[in-house]
Amino acid sequence: MTEEITYKEALHEIEESVNRIESEDVGVDELSTLVKRVSFLLKFCKEKLYSTEKEIDEILKQMDEDE
Amino acid sequence: MQEEITLYKLNSMIRNAMKDAFPRTLKIVAEIAEMNVNRTGHCYLNLVEKSEHDDSIKAQARATIWASAYRMIKPYFETTTGRKLEKGLKVLVSVEVVFHEAFGFSLNIKDIDPSYTLGEIERRRREILKYLEKEGLLDRNQRIPMPFHPKKIAVISSPTAAGYGDFINQLDNNPNGFSFAHKLFPAIMQGDRATDSIIEAFQKIAEYDGFFDCVVLIRGGGSSTDLACFDTLELALEIVQSPFPVIAGIGHERDITIADTVAHTRVKTPTAAAAYLINKVAEIETFINDREVRFLESVQAIIEDGKDDIRHISAVFAPKVKTLLKQESGRHDVLRNNMRLSVKGFLKDSKSNALHMLDNVDRGVRYKINKNRDKLADYPKEIARSVSHILSNKKMSLEKYSTVVSLSNPENLLKKGYSLTYSNGELVKDISSLKKGQEIKTICYGGEIDSTIKEIHKKK
Numbered sequence: 248m249t250e251e252i253t254y255k256e257a258l259h260e261i262e263e264s265v266n267r268i269e270s271e272d273v274g275v276d277e278l279s280t281l282v283k284r285v286s287f288l289l290k291f292c293k294e295k296l297y298s299t300e301k302e303i304d305e306i307l308k309q310m311d312e313d314e
Numbered sequence: 315m316q317e318e319i320t321l322y323k324l325n326s327m328i329r330n331a332m333k334d335a336f337p338r339t340l341k342i343v344a345e346i347a348e349m350n351v352n353r354t355g356h357c358y359l360n361l362v363e364k365s366e367h368d369d370s371i372k373a374q375a376r377a378t379i380w381a382s383a384y385r386m387i388k389p390y391f392e393t394t395t396g397r398k399l400e401k402g403l404k405v406l407v408s409v410e411v412v413f414h415e416a417f418g419f420s421l422n423i424k425d426i427d428p429s430y431t432l433g434e435i436e437r438r439r440r441e442i443l444k445y446l447e448k449e450g451l452l453d454r455n456q457r458i459p460m461p462f463h464p465k466k467i468a469v470i471s472s473p474t475a476a477g478y479g480d481f482i483n484q485l486d487n488n489p490n491g492f493s494f495a496h497k498l499f500p501a502i503m504q505g506d507r508a509t510d511s512i513i514e515a516f517q518k519i520a521e522y523d524g525f526f527d528c529v530v531l532i533r534g535g536g537s538s539t540d541l542a543c544f545d546t547l548e549l550a551l552e553i554v555q556s557p558f559p560v561i562a563g564i565g566h567e568r569d570i571t572i573a574d575t576v577a578h579t580r581v582k583t584p585t586a587a588a589a590y591l592i593n594k595v596a597e598i599e600t601f602i603n604d605r606e607v608r609f610l611e612s613v614q615a616i617i618e619d620g621k622d623d624i625r626h627i628s629a630v631f632a633p634k635v636k637t638l639l640k641q642e643s644g645r646h647d648v649l650r651n652n653m654r655l656s657v658k659g660f661l662k663d664s665k666s667n668a669l670h671m672l673d674n675v676d677r678g679v680r681y682k683i684n685k686n687r688d689k690l691a692d693y694p695k696e697i698a699r700s701v702s703h704i705l706s707n708k709k710m711s712l713e714k715y716s717t718v719v720s721l722s723n724p725e726n727l728l729k730k731g732y733s734l735t736y737s738n739g740e741l742v743k744d745i746s747s748l749k750k751g752q753e754i755k756t757i758c759y760g761g762e763i764d765s766t767i768k769e770i771h772k773k774k
Contacts, residue, residue: 254463258601265605268612275620278613285609292602295463296595299493303466306525307497 355381406430475534563587
């Protein structure tokens with residue numbers, strides 16, 4: 248994952264993509280790109296729900312050491 | 315001379331006089347300045363009344379609550395008010411005024427009315443809330459938006475409190491499997507030092523500005539007394555100025571402390587605080603799942619549509635192609651024949667065209683040469699004609715000019731009968747420049763006339 252995207256942006260993009268695919272005529276050509284993108288975003292957001300980032304754990308550990 | 319009496323006798327007399335003066339119990343309002351309970355369970359207090367202006371002591375009395383009464387009064391008071399019965403409290407007490415020969419004056423407390431203290435607490439709360447409102451701080455913490463996914467949580471609690479254990483347990487073992495990062499900032503949650511200790515924890519958390527998503531303030535559960543530390547202005551100021559939204563789960567049911575009022579979110583128990591956080595994240599999970607389902611359904615529909623299109627096309631396509639091919643091959647044969655004939659004809663036509671063109675070119679060139687030769691012969695005649703024409707034009711113009719010139723000469727005009735009139739050496743061009751009696755000179759052909767104006771008749 249080279250692209251930097253925030254959680255909020257990801258959720259927003261998911262919402263937009265769903266609205267687009269539901270309301271507009273999305274062609275088959277575009278479909279595979281869209282599917283790849285949305286799958287990536289969904290996975291990204293779900294990871295946020297179920298896992299803690301390493302950096303957060305490290306900061307918390309650092310806090311404990313500082314005390 | 316008066317009779318001598320013993321001190322005991324005097325004190326007995328005072329005792330009796332007091333008994334007569336205060337036959338019934340009295341209700342008095344006072345502040346507990348000191349309070350000690352001895353081994354046998356009797357409670358000894360020092361009651362005071364302070365001056366409203368400078369806090370100096372206006373009145374003071376020793377008081378006692380006997381163990382048998384104290385055992386009843388204390389728990390009732392504390393559960394009703396949510397306050398520990400301790401020094402600093404303002405109380406309404408029912409007292410019996412007593413005087414003992416050996417121990418002197420004191421008040422025997424029969425009862426304490428918790429509703430008075432509750433009223434006092436309420437009044438103090440209102441004062442603090444009014445102050446916060448005036449300063450624009452009352453809803454300051456509530457105006458901080460709660461992150462849509464509160465994930466990094468600073469917890470203020472006593473580390474050993476049951477409520478803290480409940481909170482962490484609930485959070486870490488949530489049925490959805492959400493992950494939360496939490497960090498305990500330990501504080502003393504009751505007694506004299508509680509307010510300072512909680513404030514210290516808040517200040518430590520504030521140092522990590524931007525890191526945490528929210529602060530959860532939880533209290534151990536168990537007895538719901540000793541909430542005084544959550545009603546102080548100092549803690550209220552700390553909460554309203556926290557950079558993170560504060561969730562208060564102080565664990566009591568009856569009354570709402572200042573801390574509850576100014577916190578971003580108030581929940582009843584530490585467990586409820588955990589549930590609140592889990593629910594927040596569950597909302598996002600629902601959102602994500604819903605969008606996922608909707609997205610997949612749409613994709614499926616598009617793919618199905620595509621498949622239908624292909625099926626439809628292939629069903630019509632094959633027979634169509636066959637017919638087309640047949641038509642085309644027939645047309646090709648005709649075309650091939652036509653083409654052969656056309657090419658032959660074209661070649662023939664081209665050849666005769668070319669010959670014809672050559673002929674035309676030859677003739678054209680010859681004609682041009684002849685024509686130009688004639689033109690050259692005509693040029694000298696034409697030039698001579700043009701020159702003589704120009705000359706005669708010029709001559710005519712000259713004659714015209716001499717006529718105009720001779721007409722403009724005044725001498726010629728005088729000859730024809732015109733005259734010129736001068737006044738003061740100026741030629742008169744307008745009669746309005748002349749006045750009656752003025753001298754004028756008239757020039758006619760052959761001489762001048764000097765005259766004086768008799769009358770002027772202007773043309774109307």
